[in-house]
Structure formats: C-alpha cells, structure tokens
Amino acid sequence: MSAKRITVVGAGHVGATCSQLLAQKELAREVILVDIAEGIPMGKALDQWESAPIEGCDTRVYGANDYSLSADSEIFIVTAGIARKPGMSRDDLLRTNAGIVRSVSEEIKRVAPDSIVIVVSNPLDVMAQVALETTGFPRERVVGMAGVLDTARYRSFIALELDVSIEDIQALVLGGHGDTMVPLASYTSVSGIPLTQLLAQDRIDALVERTRKGGGEIVGYLGTGSAYYAPAAAAVQMAEAIVKDKRRILPCAAWLQGEYGMRDLYLGVPCLLGEGGLLKVLEVELTEDEKAALTNSADHVRSTVEALKALG
Ligand code: APR
Numbered sequence: 001m002s003a004k005r006i007t008v009v010g011a012g013h014v015g016a017t018c019s020q021l022l023a024q025k026e027l028a029r030e031v032i033l034v035d036i037a038e039g040i041p042m043g044k045a046l047d048q049w050e051s052a053p054i055e056g057c058d059t060r061v062y063g064a065n066d067y068s069l070s071a072d073s074e075i076f077i078v079t080a081g082i083a084r085k086p087g088m089s090r091d092d093l094l095r096t097n098a099g100i101v102r103s104v105s106e107e108i109k110r111v112a113p114d115s116i117v118i119v120v121s122n123p124l125d126v127m128a129q130v131a132l133e134t135t136g137f138p139r140e141r142v143v144g145m146a147g148v149l150d151t152a153r154y155r156s157f158i159a160l161e162l163d164v165s166i167e168d169i170q171a172l173v174l175g176g177h178g179d180t181m182v183p184l185a186s187y188t189s190v191s192g193i194p195l196t197q198l199l200a201q202d203r204i205d206a207l208v209e210r211t212r213k214g215g216g217e218i219v220g221y222l223g224t225g226s227a228y229y230a231p232a233a234a235a236v237q238m239a240e241a242i243v244k245d246k247r248r249i250l251p252c253a254a255w256l257q258g259e260y261g262m263r264d265l266y267l268g269v270p271c272l273l274g275e276g277g278l279l280k281v282l283e284v285e286l287t288e289d290e291k292a293a294l295t296n297s298a299d300h301v302r303s304t305v306e307a308l309k310a311l312g
Pocket residue numbers: 009010011012013014015034035036037079080081082083084093097100103104120121122123225226227228231
C-alpha cells in the first residue's frame with residue numbers, strides 16, 4: 001500500500017530527510033518537496049532521485065517553489081519554518097512560524113482540500129492549531145508530530161541505560177512537545193516487564209529529565225539548527241501508519257474534544273492512526289501526579305496560544 005502523492009513542505013533539514021525516508025520506504029508514487037528557497041527543493045529532490053537506482057526505490061521525487069505539482073496530495077508533512085537556535089525556546093519561534101504555517105495551510109486547502117496534514121514545525125502544538133484553523137479541516141485530518149519523537153528519545157535512552165534492544169522497549173509520552181512533556185513511567189515496559197522493576201526510580205527520573213530536554217541537547221551540540229533525523233523519522237512513521245492503514249497507536253498531538261477533560265487545544269495523546277488520519281484518541285488512566293503534569297503541559301500550550309493571539 002502506498003499513496004499516489006505526498007508533499008513535504010520545507011526542504012530544510014527535517015523536510016529533506018522526510019522526503020528521503022518516504023522515497024526509500026516507497027510510501028508514495030511521488031514525493032513533492034516544496035520550499036520558497038530558490039533552487040533548493042529542486043536540487044535536493046533531483047539528488048535524492050539520483051540515489052533511487054542505488055537504493056532500488058521507484059518513488060519519484062520532485063522539487064518545486066510552488067504547489068503546482070502538489071495537487072491532490074494525500075498527505076502534507078509541514079516542516080516549513082525557522083529552526084531553533086541555541087538559547088532560543090520553541091516559543092521564540094512563535095510569530096515567524098505561525099505566519100509561515102498559515103500561508104502554507106492556505107495553499108494546502110487550495111490544492112488538496114481532502115488531504116491529511118502532519119505538522120512538524122515548532123512550537124508544534126500551536127502550529128497544529130494554526131493549520132487546523134486555517135485549513136478548516138476536521139481534526140481527523142490535522143495531527144501534530146511530537147509524541148513519536150519524544151517517545152523515541154525516551155526509548156533510546158532506556159535502551160542505552162539497560163543495554164538492551166530498542167525493539168523491546170515500549171513507552172508512552174503525553175503532553176505538549178517540549179519541556180512540559182509527560183513521560184508515563186507506569187506505561188513503560190521492556191518486553192512486558194515494567195521499567196520500575198529494572199531501574200531504580202532515580203535513574204528513571206534522570207532518563208525522563210534527559211527526554212524532556214532532548215531537543216535542547218541536540219541544539220546544544222549542533223550550534224546552529226535543531227534535530228532532524230529523529231523528527232523526520234517520526235513524521236514518516238505517522239505517514240506510514242496512515243498510508244498503509246496500519247491502525248497504529250502512536251502518541252501524536254491531537255485536537256482534544258473532551259478527552260482527558262480538555263477541549264479545543266492540541267496536546268500529545270495516544271492516537272489510533274490509519275486511513276483517513278486520526279481515527280480515535282485513546283484515553284488511558286493516569287495517576288494524580290501524571291494528571292497534574294498533563295494539566296501543566298496543557299496550560300503551557302494554552303499560554304502559547306494566548307501569546308500568539310496577543311502578537312496579532
Ligand atoms: N514555504 C515553504 N518553505 C518555507 C517557508 C514557506 N513559507 N518558509 C520557510 N521555509 C523553508 C525554509 O526555506 C527552509 O528551507 O523551511 C525550511 C526549514 O528548514 P531548516 O531551516 O533546515 O529547519 P529544520 O531543521 O528543517 O526545521 C524545520 O521543524 O522541528 C521543526 O523546530 C523545527 O520549526 C522547525 C521545523
């Protein structure tokens with residue numbers, strides 16, 4: 001199963017890595033890479049297509065400075081924006097990226113009104129709301145990539161700590177994307193064994209803390225720009241779940257409509273993803289501490305939305 005056409009908006013670090021992964025996994029017949037930077041999307045797309053004979057994948061990759069090739073794309077992965085610089089919080093990106101995501105969403109609505117949008121641009125939860133409001137699409141067709149990345153980071157740290165395969169680690173991270181995310185220790189297991197039986201609480205706390213600051217750790221190393229391999233892999237995993245109708249349960253940012261006692265905001269929650277996009281938000285039991293952490297995370301997202309409104 002694959003899509004006819006998937007468009008990746010933004011041919012920067014995250015976007016170009018997404019298009020390469022989409023092509024290598026043959027998740028679409030055509031991948032269109034769109035960016036306002038002259039020449040860049042065409043150059044990267046052509047370079048990727050020239051790797052196709054070596055990789056043995058038939059997905060055509062095209063680049064464009066507009067949306068003429070993107071008509072009727074089934075999925076748009078939106079990575080357009082500016083990346084976080086050292087010392088810059090995701091919220092600093094707010095105004096610039098909101099303007100960019102708004103203009104991109106208008107184009108998506110125009111050229112592919114039935115498409116599904118996966119938002120990657122930061123601050124993620126708020127950019128997803130901008131995309132939802134601008135496209136006017138139902139919540140099933142606008143989801144944000146956050147939890148898959150945060151969970152992957154958490155799992156990768158647990159695998160290192162225990163020196164076991166990443167394949168055996170299951171974890172769930174809720175909440176907003178960023179420092180207020182809520183890793184759920186009670187839903188973390190290693191081949192079914194609760195993590196609490198394998199690691200002391202202070203070690204778990206340290207891994208949780210590292211996960212919370214995972215994005216910043218990469219920014220600190222890179223100097224300029226932010227993480228892109230894992231973010232792109234996460235967005236592509238969501239696209240794969242949708243394109244192949246895998247009905248995967250993945251933590252994504254979803255527009256809550258009463259789930260977890262919250263309404264009208266994007267927050268990371270377990271989502272059933274398949275054909276049509278978001279099929280269901282799953283509600284899991286939380287401890288009082290986890291509930292409080294989720295409320296704190298929601299408050300942070302809401303305050304960022306308010307900040308954006310105040311910016312006009
Ligand atoms: N339309 C299309 N592309 C745009 C637009 C626009 N209106 N505005 C900016 N871009 C492009 C830039 O030209 C650039 O090529 O978006 C690209 C962003 O690429 P990078 O600067 O390399 O940023 P990247 O690391 O890919 O991160 C993109 O994802 O994870 C988030 O925080 C990150 O918001 C950031 C986004």
